[in-house]
Amino acid sequence: MRELLLGGAAIPAPLVAQMTSLGLMPKVSYGLSEMASQVCTGVPTAPGVVGKPLPGREVSVVDGEIQLRGETLFCGYLNDGVIDPALNAEGWFATRDKGHFxxxxxxxxxxxxxxxxxxxxxxxxxxxxEQRLVDHPSIAQGLVVAVPHPEWGERPVAFIDWHGEAVSEQALSAWVREALPGFMVPDAWLAWPPGWALNPPASSLLSWRRSS
Structure with a gap:
């Protein structure tokens, strides 16, 4: 084994460092089912960097939205027996993912x-x-949601799943502030609820937000 392909979520910096120390080359990927999986692959040099398009795939960014086209693009979505190609006039598929080059x-x-x-x-x-959170050596997973705020409209709140010893809220705030603007520091740090496993259900997040 020489390389390991990572994807599907934020790539923790400690994981990349561990793989490198073992002599393995970490690679990060970006893909989606509509493009028959992989679109870009590269070395995780910085948060969010997923490399350049693979052969047969084109990537464009329009008004901050990632758009795709290429040989592996799906025919469309099947609605009531009719295929909706979900493409614009130039054949681009809008992913609803935000990005840039x-x-x-x-x-x-x-x-x-x-x-x-x-x-x-x-x-x-x-x-x-979330990317900044999982770069912390004690955090296994982090999930950030917006909650209503009477003055600012909405504010971020973070759920933390620890795989090491928990650190203080002050330390977490300082960790985020080292890499991101102060307004992106979550207002609250909450424990990862039991039963969420790797992917918390959307219904749980909606119920928590309504109750908050």
Missing amino acids: NADGALVVEGRLDNGFISGGENIQPESI
Whole structure:
């Protein structure tokens, strides 16, 4: 074994370091079912960087949204026996993923457009905070959601799943603030609820948000 392919969530920096120390080359990927899986592959050099498109795939970013086309693109969605191609006039499929290209021409995935929210006039992408959280050596998983706030509209709150010794809220806030603006520091740090496993159900998040 020489390389390991990672994907599906934020890639923790401690995991990349551990793989490298074992002599393995970590690779990160970006893909989706509509493109028959992989679209980009590269070395995880920075948060969100997923490399350049693989052969037969094209990537474009329009108004911050990642769009795709290529040989592996699906025929469309089947609705009532009729195929909806879900493409624009030029054959591009809009993914609803937010991203941009860096100076090296690699795609950087920032998160889902639908997940973004505004807090006190500032745009917040929860996935950026989640990436910073999983880079902490004591955090196994982090999930950030927006909750209503009487003054700022919405504010981020984080659920933390520890795989090491828990650290204080002050230490967590300082950890996030080292890499991100202060307005992206979560207002509350909550324990990872039992039963969420690796992927908390959307219904649980909606129920928690309503009750908050």
